[in-house]
Amino acid sequence: MGIKAALSKPFAAFVVKGIQKWKKNAVEAQQRTLLTLVKEAKHTAFGKDHDLASVKNHEDFKKRVPIRDYEGLKSYIDRIVKGEPNVLWKGKPAYFAKTSGTTSGAKYIPISKESMPEHIKAARNALLTYVHETGNADFVNGKMIFLQGSPVMAKKNGIKIGRLSGIVANLVPAYLQKNRLPSYATNCIEDWEEKVDAIVEETFHQDMTVISGIPPWVQMYFDRLTEKSGGKRIETIFPNFKLFVYGGVNYEPYRAKIEASIGHRIDSIETYPASEGFIAYQDSQKEKGLLLLADAGIFYEFVPADEYYNDNPARLTLAEVELDVNYALILNTNAGLWGYSIGDTVKFVSKEPYKIVVTGRIKHFISAFGEHVIGEEVEHALLSVANEEGIGITEFTVAPQVVDPDGGLPYHEWFVEFAELPGDFNDFSRKVDQALQKKNIYYFDLIEGKILQPLIIRPLQKDAFVNYMRSEGKLGGQNKVPRLSNDRKIADSLSNFTLKK
Structure with a gap:
């Protein structure tokens, strides 16, 4: 076992101990989060417009802050894009995650200096909880690949703009940089097929132990590797490949083909990151569902999906949810998103601790x-x-x-x-x-x-x-x-x- 693998186990135990504290008191953590958010934002333009200073509890909050999608917050976001500070959150965002919208063209999702560390911490903790539960740590000594967007960023009125995965790529901890692939130059290739071919060339003779990405595009990478090898399975090309990390879509429709490409079943970790915040991750290989991150700068609300289009739908807190009910997920974040309908639907599969599965899109x-x-x-x-x-x-x-x-x-x-x-x-x-x-x-x-x-x-x-x-x-x-x-x-x-x- 290498030094990194040996050190990762006690570090994982330390991190998991901290997770257990808030996991057992998730409702209280959510109550603290709401009050912290409104306190920090009460002097912003949004805070003044919605009288956040007088919010003492969720009932107060619901009366003042309506549910909105991106279009509903766009007038505020446009002001931030133009360079105005203290609009949705104090100061200016550290970044904008640029995504494509169906009705509003490009969407600029603010990421603050308070919210960005939560993205990094959640991604790290997903791996550490796996190490702690399974004892498998050898993968940290090998090469890790993250199939993601370009890390190249633009600037607009002093705020860096890029894709979320590209922003995160610039913030990978130093202790992982030597293990991480592809190279910066390859990651900057915009054309996806050209990029996959370049990644294949860079990784083909490497000791890949962790591969991460959206399943259909990982499958394309595997297909290109198999073609280059003359028909070999991934288990032969990368004999120490131990862990697949994915998010963005349900893995089950792709599992059979991906595992056939690999040659055997492999441990996997599902994550639920979004430009708006890192929401949940799989913290167990034995239990169903993703652990909802209740102490990560996001206050969640849940609208029963069959009420979503009502004039006055129920807005539930974590304390009020039920198992196996389809909810539209609403976010309030330490990047300044308020009553924000992310568009996803979730169901709770456990309340001890609170675990969810993503069931679809409210518009799909x-x-x-x-x-x-x-x-x-x-x-x-x-x-x-x-x-x-x-x-x-x-x-x-x-x-x-x-x-x-x-x-x-x-x-x-x-x-x-x-x-x-x-x-x-x-x-x-x-x-x-x-x-x-x-x-x-x-x-x-x-x-x-x-x-x-x-x-x-x-x-x-x-x-x-x-x-x-x-x-x-x-x-x-x-x-x-x-x-x-x-x-x-x-x-x-x-x-x-x-x-x-």
Whole structure:
């Protein structure tokens, strides 16, 4: 065991001891966080506009601060972008994380000097909790790769601007820099396919022990490695590869193919970072769910998903949530986001400690006929059948077909890229439809009532989703295909890649 591995174990034990303190008192930690946030921001423009100085509890806060998405806060953020201090948070942000928005073009998410360390600490602690639970620490002596955006940053009125992963890349602790790949020059390559090829060249003969990234783009990296090696599995190319760290999408649709590429099952850590804050991470290989970070500068609110579009939806604190209820996640952060709807939905799978699973996006659902099918339900329906029959799924998305071209009833149209096609396609589709009916009673009623016909699956050509993302200029990075759409934009594009059954 190397020096780093040996030292990581007592350090991990020390860190986990601190985590245990707030984990057992998460509700109290959240109450402290709310009061700290409003105290720090009461003299800002937002604080004065919303009378944060008079907030004593969550009831006060709800009366003064409405729920908003980015568009709702944009007038304040525009002032910050122009260089005005003390708008949403004291002073100016340390960074803007630049992301793409669907309605507002580029989005500038403020990151403060108080919030940035929480991103770094959470990423570190996810690894340390793994070390503490498993005793596996040898990976810290090898090379680690993080498939991420470019670290090149611009400046606007004195504030650095970049992608979140690129900002974080500039702040990796010194003790990890020697182990970290790819090189700065390679990380700066903007074209994703060119970048992946360069990463393959840099890492092919290295002792890679940790690989991190969004699953579909990690799969592309593995495919290129296998091609370069003449067909070898990743376990042969990187015999000491021990840990896969991922986030951004549900791993389960990709697990079978990634593990087939590796050659065996591997330990993995799921993380839930966002430009708005690092929200949760998997702290156990034995227990389901991600540990909600209740003492990390974010005060969370939870809106029952079925109330989200109501005029006055319930806004619950951590103390009020229930298990297995779908909630829209609302953030209040030490970077100055207030009542901010991040767009994600979550469910609690544990309250001792508080652990969540991400179930989808509040805007990514199908309710063309009143069924309100969500991402968690379609993933379960497809994967439960695919796993039972030993069929690999590369990627998929679902959209409504309101007008059947053949004159029949409307239906849900599934576009699926299979690793291998089912032997009996009709039987496979029937089983997926039945699985979805069991998960969603409204969908069941629509099928039973002859409002909808059973779903139809369109098998796609190999690399259909990669080619689609390439055509949209969204290949790689943090980009991903929505599982569900209420319109036909993605579906109609994917129709060009269908196979004959």
